[in-house]
Amino acid sequence: MPLLRWQLERLGNLGKIGIGLMLAAGIYYFLVVMPQATELQQLKDRAVMLQAQAVSKHNPGEGGDAEAGKKMSGDQALQVFYDFFPRVDSSPFWIRELVRIAKKQGVELTSSEYRLINEKDARMARYEMVLPVRGKYSQIRAFIADALEAVPAMAISAIAMKRESTAMDKLEVRLEINLYMNK
Numbered sequence: 001m002p003l004l005r006w007q008l009e010r011l012g013n014l015g016k017i018g019i020g021l022m023l024a025a026g027i028y029y030f031l032v033v034m035p036q037a038t039e040l041q042q043l044k045d046r047a048v049m050l051q052a053q054a055v056s057k058h059n060p061g062e063g064g065d066a067e068a069g070k071k072m073s074g075d076q077a078l079q080v081f082y083d084f085f086p087r088v089d090s091s092p093f094w095i096r097e098l099v100r101i102a103k104k105q106g107v108e109l110t111s112s113e114y115r116l117i118n119e120k121d122a123r124m125a126r127y128e129m130v131l132p133v134r135g136k137y138s139q140i141r142a143f144i145a146d147a148l149e150a151v152p153a154m155a156i157s158a159i160a161m162k163r164e165s166t167a168m169d170k171l172e173v174r175l176e177i178n179l180y181m182n183k
Contacts, residue, residue: 085153085182105143107135127179153180
């Protein structure tokens with residue numbers, strides 16, 4: 001015991017702090033990092049299982065889970081791709097969703113323009129929207145982020161920002177948005 005005390009005194013304050021930090025790091029590793037690593041592995045295993053189930057749903061006549069690791073054919077993959085996009089008749093829902101997100105973020109939406117582009121031989125339709133919005137930069141940025149997350153089949157094709165003067169904190173932004181829809 002006296003030898004340990006002598007060694008600790010010899011270390012000084014910085015040495016004692018260093019040993020304390022090393023002990024704290026070790027405790028943190030075993031109490032926080034190790035359980036998180038276990039949880040991460042469980043989530044990875046679950047993701048693999050869910051992927052296998054999704055593939056078996058799209059291949060119902062091919063033996064279920066035994067064939068889950070098998071690749072989809074080109075036609076099946078293309079159908080899965082088209083099924084991702086919302087139907088054309090659901091466009092009012094997506095517009096209401098954008099209005100809801102704008103209200104949530106405190107962004108003002110003014111007169112909007114909408115146009116459905118329905119090309120003859122294409123399996124997809126494009127709903128072009130021009131949304132003039134007004135708000136603070138942070139509000140507009142949050143609106144764009146939330147809108148892209150809530151409407152995954154949406155793409156922003158152009159953004160034009162304008163501020164009347166540097167003293168004003170509100171921007172006028174013209175968003176050109178394309179919503180891709182399955183016919």
